[in-house]
Amino acid sequence: MLNERRNLLTAEQFAEVILNHLTSSQGKDPEHASIYDWRMALSLALRDQVIRPWFASTRTTYEAEAKRVYYLSMEFLVGRLIEDVATNLRAEDVAAAAMRSLGQDYGQVVRDEPDAALGNGGLGRLAACFMDSLATLGIPAYGYGIRYEHGLFEQHFKDGQQIETAENWLTQRYAWEFERPEVRYEIGFGGTVEKSGQTSKWIPAETIIASAYDTPVVGWNGLWANTLRLWAAKPVKVFDLDSFNRGEYLAASELEALARTISRVLYPDDTSEAGKELRLKQEYFFTAASIKDILRRLDSEGRVVRDLPQRVAIQLNDTHPAIAGPELVRLLVDERKLEMENAIDIARGCLGYTNHTLLPEALERWPEPIFKRVLPRHLEIVREIESAHLKASGSPVRILEDGDVKMGELSFIMAHKVNGVSALHSDLVRETVFEQLNRDYPDRILNQTNGITPRRWLHNCNPDLRILINDTIGTGWPADLEQLEKLVPHAQDAGFLEAFKAVKAKNKVRVANWLKSHHYIAVDPDAMFDAQIKRIHEYKRQLMNLLETVALWNEIRDNPNADWVPRVKIFGGKAAPGYVVAKQIIHLINDVAAVINADPQVKGLLKIVYPENYNVSMAELLIPATNLSEQISTAGNEASGTGNMKFALNGAPTIGTLDGANVEIRERVGAENFFLFGLTAAEVVERRKQQNYSAAAIAVSQRLSRALEQIENGVFSPGDPDRYQGLVQDLRQKDYFLVTCDFDDYFAAQRRVDSAYADQDSWTRMAVLNTARVGWFSSDRTIADYAKDIWNAHSLIGGARQPKGEVP
Numbered sequence: 001m002l003n004e005r006r007n008l009l010t011a012e013q014f015a016e017v018i019l020n021h022l023t024s025s026q027g028k029d030p031e032h033a034s035i036y037d038w039r040m041a042l043s044l045a046l047r048d049q050v051i052r053p054w055f056a057s058t059r060t061t062y063e064a065e066a067k068r069v070y071y072l073s074m075e076f077l078v079g080r081l082i083e084d085v086a087t088n089l090r091a092e093d094v095a096a097a098a099m100r101s102l103g104q105d106y107g108q109v110v111r112d113e114p115d116a117a118l119g120n121g122g123l124g125r126l127a128a129c130f131m132d133s134l135a136t137l138g139i140p141a142y143g144y145g146i147r148y149e150h151g152l153f154e155q156h157f158k159d160g161q162q163i164e165t166a167e168n169w170l171t172q173r174y175a176w177e178f179e180r181p182e183v184r185y186e187i188g189f190g191g192t193v194e195k196s197g198q199t200s201k202w203i204p205a206e207t208i209i210a211s212a213y214d215t216p217v218v219g220w221n222g223l224w225a226n227t228l229r230l231w232a233a234k235p236v237k238v239f240d241l242d243s244f245n246r247g248e249y250l251a252a253s254e255l256e257a258l259a260r261t262i263s264r265v266l267y268p269d270d271t272s273e274a275g276k277e278l279r280l281k282q283e284y285f286f287t288a289a290s291i292k293d294i295l296r297r298l299d300s301e302g303r304v305v306r307d308l309p310q311r312v313a314i315q316l317n318d319t320h321p322a323i324a325g326p327e328l329v330r331l332l333v334d335e336r337k338l339e340m341e342n343a344i345d346i347a348r349g350c351l352g353y354t355n356h357t358l359l360p361e362a363l364e365r366w367p368e369p370i371f372k373r374v375l376p377r378h379l380e381i382v383r384e385i386e387s388a389h390l391k392a393s394g395s396p397v398r399i400l401e402d403g404d405v406k407m408g409e410l411s412f413i414m415a416h417k418v419n420g421v422s423a424l425h426s427d428l429v430r431e432t433v434f435e436q437l438n439r440d441y442p443d444r445i446l447n448q449t450n451g452i453t454p455r456r457w458l459h460n461c462n463p464d465l466r467i468l469i470n471d472t473i474g475t476g477w478p479a480d481l482e483q484l485e486k487l488v489p490h491a492q493d494a495g496f497l498e499a500f501k502a503v504k505a506k507n508k509v510r511v512a513n514w515l516k517s518h519h520y521i522a523v524d525p526d527a528m529f530d531a532q533i534k535r536i537h538e539y540k541r542q543l544m545n546l547l548e549t550v551a552l553w554n555e556i557r558d559n560p561n562a563d564w565v566p567r568v569k570i571f572g573g574k575a576a577p578g579y580v581v582a583k584q585i586i587h588l589i590n591d592v593a594a595v596i597n598a599d600p601q602v603k604g605l606l607k608i609v610y611p612e613n614y615n616v617s618m619a620e621l622l623i624p625a626t627n628l629s630e631q632i633s634t635a636g637n638e639a640s641g642t643g644n645m646k647f648a649l650n651g652a653p654t655i656g657t658l659d660g661a662n663v664e665i666r667e668r669v670g671a672e673n674f675f676l677f678g679l680t681a682a683e684v685v686e687r688r689k690q691q692n693y694s695a696a697a698i699a700v701s702q703r704l705s706r707a708l709e710q711i712e713n714g715v716f717s718p719g720d721p722d723r724y725q726g727l728v729q730d731l732r733q734k735d736y737f738l739v740t741c742d743f744d745d746y747f748a749a750q751r752r753v754d755s756a757y758a759d760q761d762s763w764t765r766m767a768v769l770n771t772a773r774v775g776w777f778s779s780d781r782t783i784a785d786y787a788k789d790i791w792n793a794h795s796l797i798g799g800a801r802q803p804k805g806e807v808p
């Protein structure tokens with residue numbers, strides 16, 4: 001019997017579907033099935049349930065002749081999917097009961113799934129949250145990216161230092177995808193441009209195949225499903241039989257290996273550019289395949305290219321897919337014979353560009369010789385785009401400058417809308433990197449503050465808080481997160497506060513047990529859990545957090561009888577393998593941890609934990625258990641941050657600077673529920689103009705001086721006392737990210753945290769108000785705003801907020 005409203009099976013029926021998959025898809029009987037087999041069977045059974053809404057969504061989009069959104073992103077940091085799919089189908093109880101009836105531990109099977117780690121950090125995770133929200137809102141959309149054979153590297157610590165090993169998620173079959181061998185495009189590189197009269201034709205030197213793999217992405221209540229289409233690189237010719245017959249066995253497979261290199265591995269650089277030819281090839285590879293796919297779909301619906309802006313919205317997630325502009329223009333001009341300027345205008349009508357950073361090292365520029373070698377025709381088109389821009393605007397801004405192709409300028413000029421990812425960041429985009437272009441095209445830049453999906457980042461990762469909220473304000477909030485405001489009055493209710501505190505305590509015990517069993521570290525779940533989990537970068541200032549930890553250690557030892565608030569400092573995060581300073585910071589965190597954790601004088605009062613290989617699943621475990629969220633970047637550097645939103649949503653107040661979305665979080669939760677410190681973005685700019693600002697800051701701070709001396713004198717690296725001299729020298733002499741300047745204010749803010757935490761009732765009230773007031777940071781709101789302000793795309797379900805039942 002089908003459950004009418006949600007097309008659900010009973011637990012009994014679902015168990016049968018699972019069992020069928022175990023035998024027919026995995027080829028195992030229950031007696032011989034491994035946890036992997038059970039996980040595959042469960043995943044495939046869930047995937048079956050997505051097919052119906054998926055087909056229905058495609059049909060509805062086609063019949064409505066609706067505009068489609070294409071989200072082009074080099075990264076999709078998806079994580080695990082079982083719980084996501086099960087809860088969105090509202091089948092979590094059925095799935096768990098079915099597995100139980102089959103003698104399996106549902107939670108254990110869920111945790112057996114490896115993270116799909118096709119991203120570095122915030123940008124990739126944002127893309128995954130956006131896919132969830134697009135499906136939840138019922139907006140017809142495709143995510144386009146790369147099916148990397150190896151996702152983000154796995155991090156190990158050896159003697160406190162980061163070691164990277166290859167991630168291997170595809171050694172097991174990926175349960176959620178459908179291979180589409182019939183969807184394949186030839187992608188060219190290099191070669192020459194043939195001219196005849198007015199027309200040009202690109203003759204590539206080499207071609208490879210882009211082959212599609214589709215993962216359905218189902219939204220809340222199973223009312224709509226979109227597609228995440230990832231491209232894998234394959235050879236045109238799999239195997240050269242002639243070489244083989246000549247006895248050249250390696251050469252026979254060489255072409256294949258070469259072609260597959262393009263989608264072999266995710267570049268592990270977060271906010272810094274590799275600048276490598278292979279990276280440019282990856283970017284062109286997935287962008288060109290996506291654009292071809294978009295045009296093929298347009299053709300198949302009998303549309304003409306003039307209709308493009310009305311039918312198609314293409315969003316560029318950073319400049320990585322910026323070649324979409326020139327590629328679309330190339331196809332329109334060289335293959336469909338449009339006039340150059342007309343083609344540029346049509347392309348611009350489709351394109352939007354999201355900027356995610358102002359850091360100069362992250363703004364992509366390709367040396368012209370590399371660009372020309374890989375994409376000779378595109379270089380000509382970039383020149384055409386530049387001259388059309390110069391002519392139309394009288395702007396002095398060029399795309400080609402100092403021998404480079406500047407992808408930010410190209411993206412800006414080719415997009416009808418350009419957005420930053422928080423209010424402050426968008427202001428800075430207008431005032432700094434694109435100051436002149438903003439004058440040339442005054443209405444082009446807008447803000448779209450980032451958001452997070454409440455399904456993964458509250459409903460699923462924090463089941464006890466979910467239940468408490470459901471019991472208090474009902475169940476409408478997962479698809480309408482601002483309903484959490486209804487919790488505000490309960491912040492005055494002693495019973496509710498107790499229950500809220502109990503949820504946090506339980507989540508902390510869960511983490512303490514995990515640290516014990518997986519990392520052999522004992523922590524006291526009654527201590528304050530203070531977490532900074534994110535990529536390691538100088539601008540994020542993990543070093544400042546660590547210096548504060550050392551200073552606190554000193555303070556406790558100086559005054560052992562004072563009323564210290566016990567703390568566990570949790571660090572998590574990876575460094576780009578080539579980022580030497582970030583790796584030294586990791587080493588130092590581990591060295592300091594070893595000394596402090598072994599010191600009997602601070603036992604029970606201060607502990608540092610740094611579990612290796614931080615990833616999405618670890619975030620889902622740690623965030624619900626955190627009391628204090630560290631968001632301490634140098635103002636003006638964190639474009640938005642999204643971890644900041646996840647912590648606040650799960651009842652962890654922030655200690656933070658006025659940077660990125662922290663500003664808007666503080667406005668919403670209230671200044672009294674946010675621990676603010678540090679220079680503002682404007683003050684940072686001024687301070688950097690002063691001479692010897694770091695020496696001056698160190699000179700007036702006893703605490704900081706002492707901590708720095710301890711580190712540079714080898715207190716934490718007794719076997720290698722000079723280990724951190726370079727790191728500390730850099731703080732003394734340069735300190736570009738103003739760690740020294742913000743240190744004292746940060747230390748003072750931490751002591752305000754201590755006093756606030758000592759009053760558990762008022763702390764819990766603060767935590768509740770954080771949860772209650774950050775509903776606006778749902779990625780559903782973000783996506784609704786993109787749809788309205790940039791895409792002109794519409795929901796095809798009768799209001800995701802009040803689902804009206806059946807799929808149309």
Ligand code: Z16
Pocket residue numbers: 120121122123124126269270271272318356357362421450638639640641642660
């Ligand atoms: C990235 O994760 C971000 C920016 C960037 O240029 C490249 C990568 Cl891989 C991050 C920002 O640092 C972060 O502030 C922001 O919240 C996130 O992108 C999503 O917008």
